[in-house]
Amino acid sequence: MENTTLFDVKMIEKANIRLTLKEVCESLRLKGYDPIKQLAGYLISGDPGYISTFEDARGKIMSLERSEILAYLLEEFLK
Numbered sequence: 001m002e003n004t005t006l007f008d009v010k011m012i013e014k015a016n017i018r019l020t021l022k023e024v025c026e027s028l029r030l031k032g033y034d035p036i037k038q039l040a041g042y043l044i045s046g047d048p049g050y051i052s053t054f055e056d057a058r059g060k061i062m063s064l065e066r067s068e069i070l071a072y073l074l075e076e077f078l079k
Helices: 008-031 035-045 055-062 065-077
Strands: none
Touching: 008 035, 008 055, 008 065, 055 065
């Protein structure tokens, strides 16, 4: 009998958001930007110009929905 592997899609999505945010923050730091201010600007305005293209940080952050990022951040903060 084979075992069935179950995946928690929500857990995988959260891990992806967390990893992406860490990578984007590190790229912004390396470029000399304050990642908190840059991400806040992006999340509030939706303007991807707040995120540098360095190390594809802009592409990475734009691969996620802003609403999903905000929901993740709120959930983590309220834990």
